Amino acid sequence: MTARDLEAEIRELQRRIGVLVEEAATNERLLRRNQERELTLLKTETLAQLIEAICDGLKASYGLEAVSLLLVDPQHEIRHLLIAEQLNLEDFPGLLFADSLIGMAPQFNSFHRPWLGPYMGCDHQLLFSGHEGLRSVALIPLGRQDRLQGSLNFGSADEKRFSRHLATDFLAHLGIIASVSIESVINRARLVRSGLTDYLTGWYNRRYLNARLKEELARAQRQNSPLACLLIDLDRFKSINDEHGHLVGDLALREAAQRVDSQIRGSDAAARFGGDEFVVLAPEATMQQAMVLAERIRRAVCEAPLIVSSGARVDMTVSIGVAAIVPSRGEPDLKLAAQRLLAQADGALYRAKQAGRNRVEAAGCAA
Numbered sequence: 001m002t003a004r005d006l007e008a009e010i011r012e013l014q015r016r017i018g019v020l021v022e023e024a025a026t027n028e029r030l031l032r033r034n035q036e037r038e039l040t041l042l043k044t045e046t047l048a049q050l051i052e053a054i055c056d057g058l059k060a061s062y063g064l065e066a067v068s069l070l071l072v073d074p075q076h077e078i079r080h081l082l083i084a085e086q087l088n089l090e091d092f093p094g095l096l097f098a099d100s101l102i103g104m105a106p107q108f109n110s111f112h113r114p115w116l117g118p119y120m121g122c123d124h125q126l127l128f129s130g131h132e133g134l135r136s137v138a139l140i141p142l143g144r145q146d147r148l149q150g151s152l153n154f155g156s157a158d159e160k161r162f163s164r165h166l167a168t169d170f171l172a173h174l175g176i177i178a179s180v181s182i183e184s185v186i187n188r189a190r191l192v193r194s195g196l197t198d199y200l201t202g203w204y205n206r207r208y209l210n211a212r213l214k215e216e217l218a219r220a221q222r223q224n225s226p227l228a229c230l231l232i233d234l235d236r237f238k239s240i241n242d243e244h245g246h247l248v249g250d251l252a253l254r255e256a257a258q259r260v261d262s263q264i265r266g267s268d269a270a271a272r273f274g275g276d277e278f279v280v281l282a283p284e285a286t287m288q289q290a291m292v293l294a295e296r297i298r299r300a301v302c303e304a305p306l307i308v309s310s311g312a313r314v315d316m317t318v319s320i321g322v323a324a325i326v327p328s329r330g331e332p333d334l335k336l337a338a339q340r341l342l343a344q345a346d347g348a349l350y351r352a353k354q355a356g357r358n359r360v361e362a363a364g365c366a367a
């Protein structure tokens with residue numbers, strides 16, 4: 001080999017090394033960016049943040065035309081948790097729910113690894129509704145320990161972006177990270193909610209009611225609208241416990257809660273305030289409207305006895321104190337206004353009890 005040949009070979013080797021170094025640097029950059037995206041998902045604390053990070057964040061950072069997140073939610077639990085977080089589901093068109101993955105796309109019939117391939121309207125339109133011009137898709141299973149909790153779906157206008165022969169390891173890894181993040185924020189949301197709900201009736205508890213009352217007062221103040229408060233107490237509940245036992249007492253509490261619930265609107269807030277005491281907040285209800293509602297509730301509770309499995313018949317009645325307020329714009333302390341509203345309802349409840357129970361009494365309107 002001549003010296004010139006040797007020099008040419010060295011130059012060629014140097015060129016190849018240069019290409020390899022550049023590839024390694026590009027891979028490292030990509031790896032670092034992927035790690036950053038995955039960390040963003042893992043760091044989210046609420047369901048709302050996570051859904052935004054997935055649906056909007058991944059779409060922007062991967063430069064995709066569409067991203068959807070399909071969650072299996074047969075008991076509607078995730079939806080309830082999201083609503084409890086005050087999230088408006090309509091703000092996230094990419095967020096989809098189903099009782100099962102089957103039927104949502106044929107690829108889900110046997111779904112253990114990410115599926116990459118051409119977009120087909122007949123197969124994938126449920127996952128990307130409202131998106132046009134998609135040419136290729138990646139469907140990534142979400143779930144751990146053989147339990148599918150949903151799928152993360154990427155849609156691209158580039159037909160080569162997701163093709164069948166591409167490696168799927170990176171997407172499978174992203175799926176695992178997304179699954180862990182989803183599980184973690186759902187558990188966190190469950191914990192928060194369990195601190196705000198009553199185990200016996202499933203209703204919100206006093207802590208939640210106090211927070212909600214302040215929010216509703218602030219809203220009523222902004223809109224210059226009334227807010228009514230109904231304080232509902234079972235009559236002679238102690239004697240139900242004494243006569244039939246504590247378990248039947250629990251059943252009566254649950255039944256009474258359901259009968260109250262059947263009379264109120266979705267925008268009303270209801271909570272178990274204490275032992276046999278419930279509160280209903282009715283936004284935008286005047287005293288007159290609240291009295292009509294309270295009378296409906298009173299009748300619904302007493303109209304039929306509760307028949308328990310032993311055949312025993314438990315008659316239930318409630319007394320209700322009603323108060324309403326239109327918080328003035330000048331009202332500086334909504335905490336005080338909340339206390340005043342509850343105290344007025346409590347005063348009216350006391351009068352209902354004194355007057356013989358199974359009746360509704362109104363407090364004087366507060367300014």
Ligand SMILES: Nc1nc2c(ncn2[C@@H]2O[C@H](COP(=O)(O)OP(=O)(O)OP(=O)(O)O)[C@@H](O)[C@H]2O)c(=O)[nH]1
Pocket residue numbers: 200233234235236237238239241245246247248249250253274275276353357
């Ligand atoms: N079974 C059951 N009983 C409860 C629960 N929480 C509180 N109680 C009972 O509910 C009863 C409430 O009694 P009070 O509200 O003081 O009085 P009352 O017998 O309802 O009579 P009035 O309110 O004056 O009509 C008490 O005996 C409590 O022990 C519960 O979760 N389950």
